[in-house]
Amino acid sequence: MLDALTGSVELGLLYAIMALGVYITFRILDFPDLTVDGSFTTGGAIASVMIAGGASPALATLCAFLGGLVAGAITGLLHTKGRINALLSGILMMIALYSVNLRIMGKANIPLLGVDTLLTDVKVLLVMPFVLLVVKFALDWFLHTDLGLALRATGDNPRMIRSFGVNTHGTIIVGVSLSNGLVALSGALIAQYSGFADITMGIGMIVIGLASVIIGEAIFGHRTVIRATFAVVLGAIVYRLVVALAIRIGLEPTDMKLMTALIVIVALTLPMVRGSLRQKALVRKRAAQLEASGRGGERSC
Template sequence: MFDSMLGAIELGLLYSLMALGVYITFRILDFPDLTVDGSFTTGGGVAAVMLTNGYSPWLAVIVAFLAGAAAGACTGLLHTKGKINGLLSGILMMIALYSINMRIMGKPNISLLRIDTVLTPFSSVWVKLIVLAVVIFLIKLLLDLFFRTDLGMSLRATGDNARMIRSFGANTDNTKILGIALSNGLVALSGSLIAQQSGADISMGIGMIVIGLASVIIGEAIFGARAVFWATLAAIVGSIIYRVVVALALRVEWLDTSDLKIITAVIVIIALTLPSVRRTIKQKSAAKKRASQLTAMSQQAGGTRS
């Protein structure tokens, strides 16, 4: 039980970069980017091919990030320059990436057994978790710092009100392309780390967009969607909680790994409905409080007249 929870936390940390990427497109840019399912596999495939050809694991991670960013930039170009609907742009790129990923990998799956990866030097589980947590938190801080720069502020403003930003002379097309590229770069980075942990597979990216959304929504249900610092932290924590919940659910006797998709769907439904349920409860309690106050005031007024 304890070992499975440690494994779930490790997976949550590895997938948290993907959750950060989804946060950028869905929350900051308000862009429904389905490229994620393809770019995650791109990152894993690129890293696996480079490792099997003797390249440095760290170089493989960097190239995987750049490959994902290139895929995201293509989606951004389709949307901004090609004037294609955002959702359709992501779907088209996701479909194209399946064939591209197959070309990159050369076969449906690549095993990385007995090949050194970025995770190989850490024999202790605790050391691995600490190093992963530190690295991911540093990436999160760099992302936070970027969103405080002029370019980052214009990217955030593009998602809030693109028309207003254009009126100030800013090029929203460029900021959208940059944001989608950065998002998919982080997604591919996550895919490259997952591949280095368990190998690359052509179908490893299927459903990643739902998992990323689940992580973001779970985190926001806990931390709220306030400042960028807390929002990015929420995405990371949400990713870890999601993996822990899945690990606990799979320990139920009548559930197995084939039920993972329905477990994910249930988690997302709960995370989506929880804020509205909480809001309704608060409104009802506030209404009851006002009603009791009005009753007390009317009773006092009646006593005063008598």
């Protein structure tokens, strides 16, 4: 049981970088980017091919990050310069990346057994929290720079920020590119942790990322950017623990995608249900007050 929990926390720490990338597009830019499913595999593919070929694991991981940046930038260009719908841009890039990733890998699976990686002989549970904190605080710092503030304003009110002379096309491209760079970085680390890269490793990553973001915000809040990014990190860990618990109580591993989708559906609809119940309670309270005041008026007469 302890080993399962430890492994879940380790995976949560690795997937948290991907969740931070999804947070940028989903919450900051309000951009429904499905490139994630492809760029996650791109990161794992680039890192695995380079490491298996004898390259430095650090250099391979950096190249994986750069590959994700390029993939995200192309999605942003398709949307801004090609005038293609945001959702469709991500879908088109995700489909294209499947073939690109196969070209990079040369086959469907690349094993990393017997080769040194960044995570070889490393206690992930001890090292990754520090790496994750560096990524988190670097993202927090970026989102408080002039470019980062323009990025946030683009997601909130693009018309308003354009009136101040900001090129929203540029901020969208930067945001989507950075998002997929972080996703690819997570894919590279997951491939090194798992000991292989597979062409299907990115399937469903967008849903997992959304689940991490929504769970984190629901539990830990998101009033400020610093708090929101912290909540996303913790949400990724909580999600992996929930998955481990579900498997522990007898749920089949093949049902995990269904469970993830249900978690996201519940998390997305819960605020609406809460608001509806709160509104009904206020209406009943108001009706009771009016009834009480009417009775008071009758007595005075």
